[in-house]
Amino acid sequence: MIYLQQVKQSNMSVILERIWQHNQISRVELVEHTSLTSGTITNLTHELIELNILRETEAVSGTVGRKRVLLGFDPHTFRVIGLDISRSSIELVVMDLNGTIMQSAERDMTGIQGPDAYLKVIRELVADAKKSIDAAGCRVLGLGVGVPGPIDHAKGTIVSPPNFPGWSGFPLQMKLEEEFGLVTLIEDDARTSALAERRYGLGKNVKHLVFVTMGAGIGGGVVTDGKIVRGTNGLCGQVGHMTIVLDGKLCDCGNRGCWETVGSIPGILSRWPHGSTLAELRSAALSGDQEAIKCIHDTLVYLEAAMINIQNLYDPELIVLGGSLYPMLADYMDHVKQRLRSRIYAFAKDRLNIEAATFKASQSAVGAAALLFDYLLSEPVRLLSLSERKVEKQ
Ligand SMILES: [Zn+2]
Known part of the structure; x- marks a missing residue:
């Protein structure tokens, strides 16, 4: 990309990030909030409106009754598809550029294994989604996918995921891109979950957050300075693999x-x-079974140790807890938080902030869609041209 285009793209990115932060903002406010001149803002916002990324709306200012023109994302033209592939289900969401879920679908995959069987279901779900997007006269900007990690991002493959037979080394990104002719991004599902919070949930005004998902496994996604962190080997945030029991x-x-x-x-x-189920464990504990009570007690002690480690290592503004185990833990969280406050640096104890995930079962799929939104915000020119080329090829 030539230099001038790069400058244009990075200026557009600054504008789009500001608009995301404020939802709606006037050109005058954009000049105040960025280091761009009003001429640059006029030109670039004009171009982004022509591209159907932004749109203008009129608002009447309450005090003097004067009309103001505000800029926001255009919710009518582009759609992003988010897909979450897990060991027990496939979840799909279609979102507009404001982060509104327009459509969603889920398939239970219990007992079904391997990429071929999964691709068959994914094919149906994506085809259905594309059909209704076409019928509404909208265009798909791309497909984001959350999968059990770790992931080799350079190759677009999943690397030896535990309890997920047949997927090790599978070229998922390439396969999906070929299959659907869409710009496709893949990411570890704990990171997509973190991104869902950052872009559309509790993390909008939080630059440092850690998302912890607890279910069949335990994963983590780290957002630092507003960005997902992967680490050297893609292992950053693998909180489930911190040592809790020495032997x-x-x-x-x-x-x-x-x-x-x-x-x-x-x-x-x-x-x-x-x-063999959590429900049985809970009812045994409620009826006074000492072994069940001890099992839950120990679970909370492990959780507390893990949370202290996370807080001290990452120093986030916010820890978000999700996954299918969380509803059971929720009842105990007040107690856990109280214990945690007594264990962290005294000056920081009142800043400890632990919340429940926003999107429940759709968390990772929403974050997978957010992968494309992130791409749009950081490299709008590049994404639009890639997406355009894919459409021409079809
Ligand atoms: Zn481990």
Whole structure:
């Protein structure tokens, strides 16, 4: 890309980020909030309106009754598709550029294994979504996908995911791109979950956050300075693999005593041999079963240790907890937070901020869609031209 185009793209990016932050903003305010001249803002916003990325709306200012023209994202032209591929389900959402979920679908994949069987279902879901997007006269900007990690981003493959047979080394990004002719981005599902909070949930005004998802496994996504952090080997935020029990069980990752081995749903149930579901564990605890009470107590102690480690290592403004285990833990969180406050640096204890995830079962799919939104905000010219080329090829 030639230099002038690069400058234009980065100036557009500054404008789009500001508009995302404010939802609606006038050109005058854009001049105040950026280092761009009013001429540059006039030209670039004009171009972004022509491209159907932005639109103007009129608002009447209350005090003097004067009309103001505000800029916001155009919700009518482009759609992004977010897909979450998990060990037990496939979830799809279609979103507009304001982050509104326009459509969603879910398929239970319990007992179904391997990329071929999954691709068959994904094909149906994406085809349905594209059909209704076309019928509404909209265009798909791209497809974002959340999958169990780790991921080799350079190759677009999943790397030896535990308990996910047949997927190791599968060229997911390339396959989906070929299949649907859409710009496709893939990411670890804990990171897409974190991005969902950052862009559309509790993280809008939070630059440093950690998302922890607890279910069949435990994963984490780290946002620092507003950006997803991957680390050297794509392992940043693998909070489920912090050592919690020094002489504990061997984990799939090669370490011993990882939080996941005792704190995930299978990890919890492995410490209570009298039942096979969390519901059974809870009802046993409620009826006074001492072993069940101890199992839940230990689960909370492990959670507390993990949270202290996360808080002290990442120093986030916000920790968001999600995943299928969270509803059970929610009842105990006041107690856990109280304990945590007594264990962190005294001057920071009142800033401890732990919240529940916003999007429940759609968390990762919403964040997968946000991958494309992120791309649009950082490299609008590049994404639009890539997306255009894909349309021409079809
Ligand atoms: Zn591990």
